[in-house]
Amino acid sequence: MSRETLEWLNKNTLIGFTEKRGTAWHYRRSLQGTEPNHYSGAIPVEDVKRRLFGWEAVSSPVYVESPLTGGLERAPDRRAYLRSDNGYILGYFGEGYEPHPYDEWLIDKIASLLDAEVSIGSAGLLREGAVAWVSVEVPETITTPEGVEFRPNLFGATSFDGSLTTTFKRAVTNIVCDNTMGAGLAESGQEIKIKHSRNSKLRLAEAREALNLIYQTADRFSAEVKHLCETTVTDRQWDAFLDAHTPMPEDKGQSRTLAEKKRDTLARLWNHDARVAPWHGTAYGVVQAVNTYTHHEQTVRNAQRAERNMLRAITGDIHKVDHATLATLATVLDDTGLMATA
Template sequence: MQGEEPNHYPGPIPVEDVRRRLFGWEAVSSPLYIEDPRGGLALVPGRQAIVRSDNGHVMGVFSDGYERHPYGEWLIRRIADLLDSDLWIGSAGLLRGGAVAWVSVEVPENVRTPEGVEFRPHLFGATSFDGSLATTFKRAVTNIVCDNTMAAGLAERGQQVKIKHSRNSRFRLAEAREALHIVHALADGFSQAVASLCRTSVSGRQWDAFLDAHVPMPDQPGRGRTLAENKRDTLARLWNHDLRVSPWRGTAWGVVQAVNTFAHHEQNVRGAERAERNMLRAVTGGIEDLDRATLRTLSGVLDRPLTLAS
């Protein structure tokens, strides 16, 4: 299904392959015209369309104040400015016909905690030409057992830097380095968070209470009740029997893992392929919102805050 050139590499993805295979075109600013009812075309003042140079695909329409952030410059050169030489590209891709792109830079080896959680820290760089995303650099974690993306800070924010597509926005390298703490510092912080959550017990009764809060059951029969029942059944199966979750059953980490795994691999997907939906949620922040919402709900059930190290 991958054509003549596969999309998996046995080691680091060469930077030049990312440039050639993904970013080998330009996002061109084009004047915007509309059909004139008197005949011909009329220029729309103060507006521009951002168009792919290779196939003419219109990715977005903006005011003249919109500033393009070319993928090669912002997702390769800017990340190179942020990082050390012992980090490499682990994944990169285009979404929405090229209107959204990301590059993930990772450490070469996985990290395994004493609790048996194996993960790989990485830095996401993502931006868009359709207005859906400011240029974003953020730390994240890939959970190896289920190939899930998880929030790097879990309960904390401040793990990302955003630059708007405006002429007054600037990339400040020193500020970005300080805010992100770069990838190496992520392993210790995430390991401490995992340990804290694994030490937090969740009884069978508390798990049932979490399900009641996370997936409320409608009083009246119908489609909503059926969907809620199916979701609760799937979460229970993950909690009790799935090796991506059940080794940590009875802990707060198991709760986070169950909800995150459900969202990645079990939840119904409409209007997109699952892999694209998952990556869009990773680059736009949906996964961080999910993990933190899970912890807030669980904190309410346990009636105490979940304090995590970062």
């Protein structure tokens, strides 16, 4: 990974509560001579505003070159949004676009949702600042009787490039592997989406009720972990899951080679990796194997792993991975007729 990428991540991602969760992945380490991006406790709101959100998205008209005159003509009903500090063009939109400034929507509105001061666990910018997120966490890490350590959080994200609507949702950070997981592993997580349009508003009372807020996430996730840890997955069922999750092509070639590599990696995680093996033989171990593979082992194309993982957390794609894993496993356990609980 290039020094430029490390410098960008150091300046544009902030990681809090390291005394509780440990340091984040190597690509988030601070570089010599730069301001550290790790905090032992909560990240001060002032630091997020200063280090990440200390600029504005400025609206500007759009001009195009006329093929007839060679001069510039203003594009009707189109505006660009640029960073006030460096002039970077974040995105182009119609006149009906309603901007959601990061400090207002990802700090002030989250504080309103919680009716309290926010304790920020992580925050950052992606795509040159066109995408931003803030994660609010409880101070203490929770450990279930099954040995699963996690941190529930309320996650907010928005963009200035049109890639996503403003989103607030419940999520979980799995400490053992620094992975993001859905608050509800087996089903779609609760979330609120607000479009960037003048008629779309965040109704705080409705949002609080729908999200159930951060503190109820712990009970829900703990209950699901307990159920999954009590669901036995035998070696034969694991093999059947691999066949369903990553089928082996009959013909030799690149597809077969890639499938073999993926299956071998998943088997290594399942049997030997410290992030997965403690729950070997259970449905939770299967979820851990696939989730850890997706975060840490899967080939990344046209992006850095750090950016890819965070974008998946923001868009909810990583939660879809967990849901799909459990759906496949449920089919396998039903088909084998060996579904059992410890």
